[in-house]
Amino acid sequence: MSGSGTYREEELLSEYGHEFAEYLYHTPSEFERQGGLWVIRSGRNLAKPNYEVGPKVIECFSVHAVVSGSILFDYGEGTVHLNQGDLFCLYPGLRYSYRITAGEKQLRLYWLACQGSHAEPLFARIGFSREEPYVRDRWLPSHESEMDRIHELLRTEGGSRYEVQLLSRMYRVFDALGAAPTEASSSSTIADWLARAILYMDTHYTEGIDVADAVKVAGVHRSRFYQACSRQLGISPMQYLIKLRMEKSCELLVDGQLNMQAVALSVGYPDIYAFSRAFSKYYGMAPSHYQAAFGD
Template identity: 35%
Template sequence: MQETAVEFVDIWFYKPDGFDELGGVWPVRIGNNIAKPSYKNGPRQTPYCNMHFIREGQVQLFYGGQEVILRKGDIFCKFPNTTYSYQIVPSEKPLRMTWITFDGHQARQILTMTGFAEDKPYRRASVDKDMEIVLQQMFQWCKGDSRKQLMTMYSLMYRIFSKLLPDKDHEPPHTPSDWVRKSLDFIHAYYAEKITVDDVAKYVRLHRTYLSKIFTKEVGVPPSRYLIQMRLDRGKQLLLESMLSVTEIALSVGYPDIYSFTRAFTRRFGLSPGGVRKQTGGRLE
C-alpha cells in the first residue's frame, strides 16, 4: 500500500479497450484503503458509478443535503456527476474500505437494480463473509493483464452485483397492453424457433384463450395468425434479398419443411416461393 496524508491505499486503474466497451459495464478502478484519523474525501463528483464496501470502522457520508453514519458491513454508492463527501468517524477500529468504480451504459441501472437510489445511496448489513472473500479474490485477479485474468475479474464483479440483487424481482401490475407488448417481443425474438401460441402464453403466464382475446383486440389479428404472417413476411424478404434456397428459408423462419412453408406462402401471397424467385430472377432451389 502507498501512504498519503490521509490513508494507506492500493488502487488498480483500468483503461477499457474496444472489447470491454462492447459490454454493458466495465471496471475503471478498484481500491483498498486503511484510513488515517484525518481521512476525508470530497466534496467532489466523478463521471463514473462507484460502490464502497465498509470492511471495518465507521464513515460519515454526506449527500444531497443529508448525512448518514455507516459501519462495517454497509455499502454506499456514488452516482455519476453527483456531489458526495465522506469522512472517518472515530471508532475502536480504523476505517477500512474496498471500492469498485465502473462505467458503461448499464452502470447506472446496475446501481438501481442492486437497491441504491440517489436519495438513499447506501445499504445496511450487506457485506457477508462470502462477499468478503469475493472482494479479496477480485482485488487479486485485477492485478494481472491477461485476458483470462480480466475475464475472471469480470465474473467476480458480476457475482458481487448478483449478491446484491433481491432473490425475486419486483414486478409492477401488468395491463393487457403490457402482456401484448411482451408477447410481441417474444414472437419477434423467437419466431424462427418453431414456437407456438402455447409457448407465447407460457412466457407471459396467461391462459392461451385470454391471451388470444386481448392480443386480437390490441393487434387486430389472433396471435396464431400474427405468428404465421411474421414467418411468411420474413420468408418473402429472404427470397427477395438473399441467395438462400427455399428449403433453407423455410427452416430459417420456423417451418419444419419446404412443403408446409410453400403451402402457407402460396395461400398468403398467391404465388409459390419459386414463383417469387422467378419474378426476380433469383435462385430457385
Template identity: 30%
Template structure:
C-alpha cells in the first residue's frame, strides 16, 4: 500500500515541502540506483531495509531516519524477510542544508536514531492527514520545521531511580563477561535478582536502549575484532560471541553493522593491505 501527497508550494523559498508519502513495502520493492532533485527524509515505522549512498551502506530498522540528498546516487531496498514500512517527506529550500545539519545529519552521516521520547513516528503519520486541508503547503512546511526542531534538541536521559545505576553497571559487567554464552534477559534478571521488566526499564532510563540491544552491540564489537584478525571461520566467530547458529549470527551482524561478516572481513583485509603498501614506490 502506498499513499502520496504532491504540493505546489508557490512563494516558499526558505523551506518548501514538495511531497509526502507512506509505503508498506513488499520484499522486491528496491529503489535505485537513481538520483532525485530534492532532499527526502525517510522514517522507518517497522521492519528493516538497507540504504546505500556515497559509498556507505547502512542497515536500518524501526525508529530510524535516513536522508537522501539532491542529485546524490542512492539505493534503498527492504529486507527480504522483514520488509520495512516507512514514511517520507521531500523538500527543498535555501534553509534546507542548514536545518538538516543542525538536526545531526552532516558529512557522510545520513542516518539518525532520534530520541525515543520524541513523537517522530506520530508526526510522520499525521502528514497525510493534510491531504484535503486548505493551505496544506503551509501546514506541511510547519510540520517539517517542527520535525527539525525536535531532531536539533540534544538528547537528555530521563531520570532514573536512585538505585538504578548500580543495577545497570552490574548487568553491563555480566554481559561483558558472559557475551560468549547463550544468555538472555531472564539470565540477566536472575543475576541481578530483579524482575525482567524492571531491568528493561532501568536500562532504557540509563542507556536509552534495551538489555538485548546492549548485549547485541557487545557481541558485534567482539565479532568485528575477531573478523579483522582473519584467523577464525565465520562459524567459529559466531560461536565465540554467543551464536551457535552461523546463519542467525550473519543476519544479526549485517543488521547491526551493515555488511555481511564475509564482506566485513574482506573490507578489513583490503584496508590492512592498503596500510602496508609502500609510499611513493619506496
C-alpha cells in the first residue's frame, strides 16, 4: 500500500478485517443542529479482496465515491455495477449492501454522512433519488481535495471558527458534486473542454507531456476524457500523442539537419533508445532505416 502513493497522509489508515481505512466521527453541537446540514461521520479506505458491507440500514444520508476500482451496490430491490468516478447514496431506512467486484485489486472509497433538513434536497441536486441512488462519472480529483479538507477539520476539531469552517466545507463539497459535468451535458460544453485538451496536446506534445496532463487541462474524469477523446479522434489519447510525435519525427528525419539524439529530444523522448523503440514499434522499421530510405 505504501508504494502506491495513492493517499496523502497514508499512515492515518488503520487495518481492519476487510480494508485499510480512516473513520472520522463527529458529534454536532447545538449550533450545528440549528442549521440545515451537519456531519455525522466521514472517511476513506483502501479495500482488501474480501471487502463487503451490509446488508444493513442507517439513520442518516451518506454519499460514497468510487475513487478507483469497482463495486456491486445493492439497494432496495436493485443492484448496479459502479466504477471509478461513480457515486452512490445511502438513504435513511433504505436497506443496502455493497462489495468489491470479483478480481478487483484497487478499490478506494471516500464517504461523507450527514443529517439535517438540507441533506435530502442537496442529494437530489447531485442526481440521487431513493429509486436510483447512484450517479455515473461524477467524482473528480478536485473533489478529493475538498473532502481531505473536511477530514483535516474532523481530526483537529475545536476552536471558535471550527463549526463555521466545517459547515462551509460541507456545502462546498455538495456544490462541487452537484456542478460536476455529467453525460447529459450539452455537446457545446463537451466540445469546449475536449477542444481545449486536444489543443494542449497539439501544442505541447514535444515537451514530454502525458495523458494525465491533458486530463488535468480538460478538467473531467480520466475515463470520461478517454471515451470522448477516442470518439473524437478515432484513437486513444495516448495513441494520439504517439501519432503526433511520430509524424514530427519523420519530418525531422527526412530533413536531415538533426542527428538521431536531437530528433529524439525534439519530439519529447528522453533519449535515443526510447525514441528508437517507439519509432520501430509504430512504423515497423528503425528510424535510421527510415532516414536512409526517405531522407535527402
